[in-house]
Amino acid sequence: MTEPSHRRGKVVDDNILRAAISVIEESGTLLIKVDRVAELAGVNKTTIYRRFPNRDDLVLAAILAQAETVVPIPDAGSLRGDLWEIVVMVRSTVMSSLGRALLSASAASPDLDQLRPTYWQTRFEAAAKVIDRAVERGECSPPADPQLLIELMVAPIHFRATQVGVDISDEFLAVQVDRLVAALR
Amino acid sequence: MTEPSHRRGKVVDDNILRAAISVIEESGTLLIKVDRVAELAGVNKTTIYRRFPNRDDLVLAAILAQAETVVPIPDAGSLRGDLWEIVVMVRSTVMSSLGRALLSASAASPDLDQLRPTYWQTRFEAAAKVIDRAVERGECSPPADPQLLIELMVAPIHFRATQVGVDISDEFLAVQVDRLVAALR
DNA sequence: GTTGCAATGCAACAACAAGTTGCGATAGAA
DNA sequence: TTCTATCGCAACTTGTTGTTGCATTGCAAC
Numbered sequence: 001m002t003e004p005s006h007r008r009g010k011v012v013d014d015n016i017l018r019a020a021i022s023v024i025e026e027s028g029t030l031l032i033k034v035d036r037v038a039e040l041a042g043v044n045k046t047t048i049y050r051r052f053p054n055r056d057d058l059v060l061a062a063i064l065a066q067a068e069t070v071v072p073i074p075d076a077g078s079l080r081g082d083l084w085e086i087v088v089m090v091r092s093t094v095m096s097s098l099g100r101a102l103l104s105a106s107a108a109s110p111d112l113d114q115l116r117p118t119y120w121q122t123r124f125e126a127a128a129k130v131i132d133r134a135v136e137r138g139e140c141s142p143p144a145d146p147q148l149l150i151e152l153m154v155a156p157i158h159f160r161a162t163q164v165g166v167d168i169s170d171e172f173l174a175v176q177v178d179r180l181v182a183a184l185r
Numbered sequence: 186m187t188e189p190s191h192r193r194g195k196v197v198d199d200n201i202l203r204a205a206i207s208v209i210e211e212s213g214t215l216l217i218k219v220d221r222v223a224e225l226a227g228v229n230k231t232t233i234y235r236r237f238p239n240r241d242d243l244v245l246a247a248i249l250a251q252a253e254t255v256v257p258i259p260d261a262g263s264l265r266g267d268l269w270e271i272v273v274m275v276r277s278t279v280m281s282s283l284g285r286a287l288l289s290a291s292a293a294s295p296d297l298d299q300l301r302p303t304y305w306q307t308r309f310e311a312a313a314k315v316i317d318r319a320v321e322r323g324e325c326s327p328p329a330d331p332q333l334l335i336e337l338m339v340a341p342i343h344f345r346a347t348q349v350g351v352d353i354s355d356e357f358l359a360v361q362v363d364r365l366v367a368a369l370r
Numbered sequence: 371g372t373t374g375c376a377a378t379g380c381a382a383c384a385a386c387a388a389g390t391t392g393c394g395a396t397a398g399a400a
Numbered sequence: 401t402t403c404t405a406t407c408g409c410a411a412c413t414t415g416t417t418g419t420t421g422c423a424t425t426g427c428a429a430c
Contacts, residue, residue, distance in 0.1 A: 103348065104289065114350075116347075116348050116349075116350060117349055117350035120348055120349055151344070151349065152341050154344070155340040155344035155345070156336065156341075158340070158348065159336070159339070159340035159343050160336070160340070162301075163288065163301050163305055164301075164302055164305055164336065165301060165302035166302075
């Protein structure tokens with residue numbers, strides 16, 4: 001039999017949050033089983049409930065901790081190159097188990113529902129800078145609403161992944177990039 | 186006290202399915218409570234489980250029965266008019282409680298997940314006829330993939346409603362229509 | 371009208387997961 | 401070594417899905 005760990009403090013925190021992410025990934029939903037998280041974290045269920053009032057708060061904290069990773073702003077040198085990197089990132093996110101759980105769930109809690117808008121807002125702001133730089137380089141004229149253009153480029157990718165249920169080809173991604181580039185003339 | 190109904194046959198079926206839809210609407214999720222359906226249908230929980238092996242099958246049957254309503258194909262006389270009607274229909278669906286439950290839930294069962302692709306496929310086919318008619322009228326030249334154009338028009342509406350969390354203005358709808366019309370030249 | 375059967379109601383039950391509680395055990399610092 | 405906050409643990413409550421056995425009742429055939 002394995003010994004109970006009885007570890008404490010920050011290590012336990014990190015283990016719990018990482019375990020929660022793992023469970024979301026392996027189950028593909030935000031409605032995870034707390035017992036499973038406790039098992040993966042090597043921690044008793046009570047310890048989790050001493051830190052988080054309920055499951056939704058645990059999930060929220062886990063996702064927020066995970067989202068601390070800085071949103072990368074591509075810099076491939078050209079507008080097309082930057083947009084391509086964005087579009088590929090969106091595809092891999094939307095196809096991933098964690099991404100699908102976060103982005104296609106109608107969450108039970110308002111806090112979790114709030115997560116989606118802020119998630120995209122952050123990324124739209126980052127992606128819009130790619131357009132700003134293209135303008136500075138003289139590749140195109142400044143658009144009225146850069147973030148809207150990004151939104152219109154990303155929407156078909158998300159839609160196809162979550163609704164139409166067709167896998168997303170490179171050609172489909174290229175179409176979205178082309179449409180944005182065309183809109184900038 | 187109210188008397189137990191003891192009604193039978195098709196009436197009971199209809200009551201159960203309509204009650205299920207009501208509960209989905211009032212709860213905004215596909216994870217409805219069977220007891221609540223029984224209450225609304227004026228039927229014992231056992232009666233429901235005698236017809237449907239489990240909750241997911243009940244939800245599936247309720248949605249399929251509801252979806253029997255024919256998908257209307259607009260005929261406003263002009264391409265723009267038809268597209269506008271489509272786009273308004275999509276908005277009202279995506280904003281409705283039933284629509285949100287169906288289209289933004291990561292369902293528990295594969296059958297319910299299958300529902301989304303067929304839902305959209307049906308509507309894409311219907312909407313594509315609007316483009317066909319426009320071609321016949323000589324309003325535009327025949328596109329390579331009409332359904333793809335519809336998909337690209339609808340995607341931003343769905344995306345904004347379910348992800349960005351911003352309410353969808355008439356102007357936003359008009360932009361989507363304009364983009365499709367522009368793509369047909 | 372009477373009879374018989376299938377459909378329904380009903381209450382109790384099992385299984386499972388969220389969340390709680392009281393107490394005993396232990397790590398880590400004083 | 402001692403003290404205390406943290407952790408493990410087992411047992412519990414609550415809510416929901418799904419099941420079961422039996423009593424009731426609607427309805428059709430006779």
